[in-house]
Amino acid sequence: MGDQRWSVRLRSVSKSYDDTAVLRNIDVAVPTNGYLSVVGVSGSGKSTLLNILGLMDTFQTGAYEIDGRDATALTADARAELRATSIGFVFQQFNLLHERSVADNVALGLLYAGVPRRQWDQRVEELLDYVGLSHRTLAQARTLSGGEQQRVAIARAVAKRPSILLCDEPTGNLDEATSAECMGLLERLHSDGMTLIVVTHDLRLAERADRTVTIRDGVVSPAYS
Amino acid sequence: MPDETRRLRRSLLLREAWRTVAARPGAAVLSAAATTLGIALLVLTVGLTATAERRVAAGFDALRATEVLLTPTGPDQRGPTTAELARAARISGVEAVGVLAQYAPADATVTGRPTHVSVDPASIDHGAVKALQLDVDRGSAFDPWLVETGLPAVLVGAELADRLGGVTVDGTSSISVGGVQHLVAGILSDSPRRPSLRDTVLVPHDPDGRDPATLEIVLRTQPGAAQQVADLAPLALGPTDPGSWTASAPPDPDTLRVGIESGVRNALLGVSAAVVVIAGLSIGNATFVSVLQRRREIGVRRAMGATAGHVRLQILTEAALVGGLGGIAGSSVGILALVVIANLQRASPVMPAFAVPAAAGAGVLLGLLAGIFPARSASRLEPVEAMRAG
Numbered sequence: 001m002g003d004q005r006w007s008v009r010l011r012s013v014s015k016s017y018d019d020t021a022v023l024r025n026i027d028v029a030v031p032t033n034g035y036l037s038v039v040g041v042s043g044s045g046k047s048t049l050l051n052i053l054g055l056m057d058t059f060q061t062g063a064y065e066i067d068g069r070d071a072t073a074l075t076a077d078a079r080a081e082l083r084a085t086s087i088g089f090v091f092q093q094f095n096l097l098h099e100r101s102v103a104d105n106v107a108l109g110l111l112y113a114g115v116p117r118r119q120w121d122q123r124v125e126e127l128l129d130y131v132g133l134s135h136r137t138l139a140q141a142r143t144l145s146g147g148e149q150q151r152v153a154i155a156r157a158v159a160k161r162p163s164i165l166l167c168d169e170p171t172g173n174l175d176e177a178t179s180a181e182c183m184g185l186l187e188r189l190h191s192d193g194m195t196l197i198v199v200t201h202d203l204r205l206a207e208r209a210d211r212t213v214t215i216r217d218g219v220v221s222p223a224y225s
Numbered sequence: 226m227p228d229e230t231r232r233l234r235r236s237l238l239l240r241e242a243w244r245t246v247a248a249r250p251g252a253a254v255l256s257a258a259a260t261t262l263g264i265a266l267l268v269l270t271v272g273l274t275a276t277a278e279r280r281v282a283a284g285f286d287a288l289r290a291t292e293v294l295l296t297p298t299g300p301d302q303r304g305p306t307t308a309e310l311a312r313a314a315r316i317s318g319v320e321a322v323g324v325l326a327q328y329a330p331a332d333a334t335v336t337g338r339p340t341h342v343s344v345d346p347a348s349i350d351h352g353a354v355k356a357l358q359l360d361v362d363r364g365s366a367f368d369p370w371l372v373e374t375g376l377p378a379v380l381v382g383a384e385l386a387d388r389l390g391g392v393t394v395d396g397t398s399s400i401s402v403g404g405v406q407h408l409v410a411g412i413l414s415d416s417p418r419r420p421s422l423r424d425t426v427l428v429p430h431d432p433d434g435r436d437p438a439t440l441e442i443v444l445r446t447q448p449g450a451a452q453q454v455a456d457l458a459p460l461a462l463g464p465t466d467p468g469s470w471t472a473s474a475p476p477d478p479d480t481l482r483v484g485i486e487s488g489v490r491n492a493l494l495g496v497s498a499a500v501v502v503i504a505g506l507s508i509g510n511a512t513f514v515s516v517l518q519r520r521r522e523i524g525v526r527r528a529m530g531a532t533a534g535h536v537r538l539q540i541l542t543e544a545a546l547v548g549g550l551g552g553i554a555g556s557s558v559g560i561l562a563l564v565v566i567a568n569l570q571r572a573s574p575v576m577p578a579f580a581v582p583a584a585a586g587a588g589v590l591l592g593l594l595a596g597i598f599p600a601r602s603a604s605r606l607e608p609v610e611a612m613r614a615g
Contacts, residue, residue, distance in 0.1 A: 051609050051612075054528070056527070056528060056608045056609045056612065057608075057609040076532070076533065077532045077533075077534075080527065080530050080531065080532040080533075080535075081530065081532075082530075083527075083528060083529070083530040084529065084530020084531075085530065089528045089529075095521065095524075095525045095612075097245075097248070097522060097525070099248035099249055100244065100245075100248050104244060108525075108526070108529055109529055111233070111237060111241060111529075112233070112526070112529045112530035112531050112535065113530060114233070117234070117236075117237060156529075160530075
């Protein structure tokens with residue numbers, strides 16, 4: 001494993017809110033272009049783990065490397081920069097801007113990544129074509145079905161071509177057929193070279209990953225070292 | 226990653242803020258409403274002041290600036306002789322010369338009617354009718370035949386006629402002034418230079434009659450000639466003793482204008498400023514509430530890579546846009562209100578050229594100031610905390 005290139009690598013990370021430990025000595029590592037699923041019941045700490053991996057949250061002890069870069073001591077702006085360029089998020093609630101158009105929502109992923117404006121239209125068109133929504137470009141996000149919203153959210157997450165895609169219960173609000181469709185889309189992105197980390201409580205979904213870890217009471221098993 | 230890729234272009238930030246504001250037109254209109262009102266009041270105040278300035282200036286130029294008064298320097302209120310008046314009339318720029326004298330208050334009543342009114346009788350000569358631009362709409366000012374008869378006759382001011390009641394000019398009504406009966410020769414309907422004359426009686430001036438309380442020679446001049454006429458008139462009236470008459474030229478129009486309007490303008494500006502402050506608080510409150518409602522959106526933006534600075538700038542830009550929209554709308558409303566009010570007053574609306582761009586700028590500034598606190602509050606939200614918001 002010495003020559004392994006890691007996309008993300010947490011070592012002995014602990015996180016607590018006030019006096020309540022949420023994560024205890026976590027070791028998680030995902031190789032570049034890996035596919036990891038994290039399974040756990042509600043309150044087990046899996047969302048906190050995802051937030052730490054996505055640099056949305058900090059931790060008290062331990063170390064974190066992302067794409068070979070030490071992320072432990074990054075400033076808030078440097079963490080935002082990494083989120084803008086290297087990390088894509090897909091949420092259970094989709095979290096689209098409902099009053100804005102589909103195209104505007106996808107372009108949000110380009111805005112903060114600093115992609116020049118002249119490239120936006122083409123990139124948005126390509127992405128919507130990729131997720132099968134090129135016919136809904138100008139539709140208001142609120143008018144889309146759940147499956148369509150999640151596909152727009154995926155397009156937004158990968159618009160900046162991140163190396164890591166973090167998904168928090170991506171099919172939690174979708175029916176079975178739409179879930180399969182969205183997972184197919186995510187796995188296609190993984191095949192194209194993206195590191196995919198999916199947090200879920202759905203074991204069938206988790207089994208599709210290269211590797212699955214379980215998180216219970218803030219402890220990951222099997223531990224990876 | 227090079228720095229320039231992370232520095233959001235202002236145009237992109239402005240575009241994003243504009244699209245965010247435009248996506249919630251209802252909220253934007255409500256937020257901008259108070260600003261619209263405040264800026265409209267400010268614009269209206271500036272416009273009304275400018276309109277009033279123009280109006281006062283026009284009135285002043287037409288009346289006061291074309292009038293010179295001569296009063297006896299000493300206590301002796303002796304009237305001028307005919308020769309003296311003729312010399313004054315020959316001064317270049319003089320259009321009419323006349324004498325106006327005021328007497329002690331006297332009791333006036335129409336014969337056969339119970340109403341008694343205390344009046345300050347005045348006397349005028351024929352020249353004063355022209356110099357003061359008196360308008361007699363019934364009867365005549367000083368009918369030559371009537372003057373020749375020597376019968377005591379009076380012109381009655383229209384307001385006094387209304388107060389007394391029963392005043393006619395058909396020879397059937399007479400009026401008693403200080404116990405002396407006078408025939409009513411005419412009704413003075415207008416006296417633009419001496420509005421008070423509409424509330425008194427006027428008798429023909431008799432140079433040999435009793436001494437008046439005050440006496441003045443009124444010289445109506447051509448526009449722009451008043452000061453020069455005021456310099457020459459005492460010499461024309463008394464070549465050997467020019468100090469016997471004191472001339473008073475009209476005051477400087479600009480000084481008069483400022484004096485008239487500064488109080489009104491300050492009061493209006495004070496009210497407008499108060500409304501603008503309220504408008505600022507309103508935008509601030511609306512923006513703050515909007516930030517609370519959009520915490521999850523802010524979290525999403527942070528997840529997409531927005532820094533705290535990006536969030537702060539976006540909220541500030543949105544507030545400035547709303548303020549600017551309010552400023553533009555306020556200017557329009559203010560101008561419209563000015564046109565309506567000026568038309569009702571039969572005046573030409575006047576608006577300084579700087580007012581409209583300044584109003585829009587004031588709206589933007591107001592929005593920026595009002596947005597500072599909400600923007601700071603939004604930028605301090607931790608990404609994970611914002612994402613947890615419902």
